Amino acid sequence: NMKLLLFFGFVAVALAEVTRFEGDKVFRLKPTLDAHVTLIKHLAKSIELDFWRPDSDDLVTIDIDVDIHVPARYLDMVYITLEQGGVAYEILIDDFQSAVDGQADSGASPRAHSYTKYNTWSEIEAWTNTITSSNPSLVSKQIIGNTYEGRSMVLLKIGKSSASPKPAIFMDCGFHAREWISPAFCQWFVNEAVTTYGSDSAMTSLLNDMDVYVLPVFNVDGYVYSHTNDRMWRKTRSRNSGSSCVGTDPNRNFNAGWCTIGASSNPCSDTFCGSTPESEIESKNVANFIRNNKSTIKAYLTIHSYSQLLLFPYAYTFSLAADHSELLKVAEGASAALTSLYGTRYTSGPSAATIYPAAGGSDDWAYDLGVKYSYTFELRDTGYYGFLLPESQIKPTCEETMLAVKYIAAHVQKNL
Ligand code: ARG
Numbered sequence: 348n349m350k351l352l353l354f355f356g357f358v359a360v361a362l363a364e365v366t367r368f369e370g371d372k373v374f375r376l377k378p379t380l381d382a383h384v385t386l387i388k389h390l391a392k393s394i395e396l397d398f399w400r401p402d403s404d405d406l407v408t409i410d411i412d413v414d415i416h417v418p419a420r421y422l423d424m425v426y427i428t429l430e431q432g433g434v435a436y437e438i439l440i441d442d443f444q445s446a447v448d449g450q451a452d453s454g455a456s457p458r459a460h461s462y463t464k465y466n467t468w469s470e471i472e473a474w475t476n477t478i479t480s481s482n483p484s485l486v487s488k489q490i491i492g493n494t495y496e497g498r499s500m501v502l503l504k505i506g507k508s509s510a511s512p513k514p515a516i517f518m519d520c521g522f523h524a525r526e527w528i529s530p531a532f533c534q535w536f537v538n539e540a541v542t543t544y545g546s547d548s549a550m551t552s553l554l555n556d557m558d559v560y561v562l563p564v565f566n567v568d569g570y571v572y573s574h575t576n577d578r579m580w581r582k583t584r585s586r587n588s589g590s591s592c593v594g595t596d597p598n599r600n601f602n603a604g605w606c607t608i609g610a611s612s613n614p615c616s617d618t619f620c621g622s623t624p625e626s627e628i629e630s631k632n633v634a635n636f637i638r639n640n641k642s643t644i645k646a647y648l649t650i651h652s653y654s655q656l657l658l659f660p661y662a663y664t665f666s667l668a669a670d671h672s673e674l675l676k677v678a679e680g681a682s683a684a685l686t687s688l689y690g691t692r693y694t695s696g697p698s699a700a701t702i703y704p705a706a707g708g709s710d711d712w713a714y715d716l717g718v719k720y721s722y723t724f725e726l727r728d729t730g731y732y733g734f735l736l737p738e739s740q741i742k743p744t745c746e747e748t749m750l751a752v753k754y755i756a757a758h759v760q761k762n763l
């Protein structure tokens with residue numbers, strides 16, 4: 348049976364290509380001197396380190412926690428370098444492969460869509476159809492374009508239908524492939540919206556007055572790749588001319604101080620800004636949609652992980668946004684609402700001063716386009732699991748994040 352043989356052949360090839368992480372560890376470095384920073388950057392140039400926080404070696408500065416995933420083969424060298432250089436460190440994840448395997452602890456069936464597991468893209472895509480057809484009066488679906496590899500970028504519009512265009516909130520998830528809690532939140536949000544409409548007064552009034560656009564996965568190609576090949580993939584999957592390194596950081600690819608700071612022009616970097624602003628078709632599709640609906644879109648929310656932060660413009664400059672005090676006040680209210688549920692602590696502030704300056708972000712771009720309420724969430728946790736947040740934390744993370752999103756939405760609605 349030729350078909351069966353071919354099938355097993357493909358399975359074997361696919362399995363062989365999956366990156367394994369046996370013996371790898373995640374370190375938290377605590378550079379307190381310029382010499383420590385120099386040493387970390389030097390180390391990053393000489394071996395393949397996977398930066399978890401900040402997003403690449405270019406963003407390392409003194410007095411921040413630097414979380415790095417170190418492949419097993421470099422451990423000796425990293426230990427020796429850190430000890431000799433006097434850099435303080437701790438081990439965040441001692442057994443990386445176990446943490447990867449341990450994520451799926453929800454008990455949900457691995458073969459069906461679930462709000463408490465990390466669904467694959469095919470499960471999510473099928474879910475966009477069922478949630479739309481089961482809620483025809485509240486949800487509609489559109490394709491805003493295709494990804495580099497030709498997958499659909501599916502956008503859901505949630506709101507009570509109305510004859511005239513309604514003001515809207517745009518929310519996206521899954522910019523960065525490995526931040527799996529992010530698409531999980533967008534799915535959770537849509538489900539909460541349709542199941543609490545009519546019973547929860549805030550949700551009902553929100554969806555009566557406004558539409559919420561939800562893009563459950565922005566970087567679909569990267570998300571698929573993070574499931575099939577490399578759990579730690581971050582960027583898009585586009586080819587780069589003149590380099591064998593793949594992908595662009597979509598959150599460095601927007602036209603907001605593009606590639607001036609906190610971004611790299613090296614295609615091999617995890618913060619590569621791309622060949623031009625909107626060089627990535629995924630960025631272009633989203634930017635076009637927001638530009639075309641600029642008159643109705645009042646808020647832009649983009650969901651990342653990890654670090655427990657609620658950020659707002661600017662990231663490309665330390666200058667404060669014209670709406671700084673209002674944005675800060677709303678962020679603080681939203682964080683307090685989030686904390687009220689399980690005590691999860693969030694820090695809020697403008698990106699540049701709160702995490703690091705980094706240009707080309709979608710949040711800054713949307714803000715400069717005129718979308719005043721522009722926020723970036725960095726969901727759980729603060730590095731204990733990092734990107735490998737177990738599925739058992741999806742529910743509490745989404746529940747608390749709902750409170751923050753609803754707080755922001757209520758403020759936007761009140762100020763229409
Ligand atoms: N960790 C996110 C990133 O680097 C933070 C985004 C904050 N906003 C920004 N425009 N950099 O992409």
Ligand code: ZN
Pocket residue numbers: 522523526651652
């Ligand atoms: Zn991210």
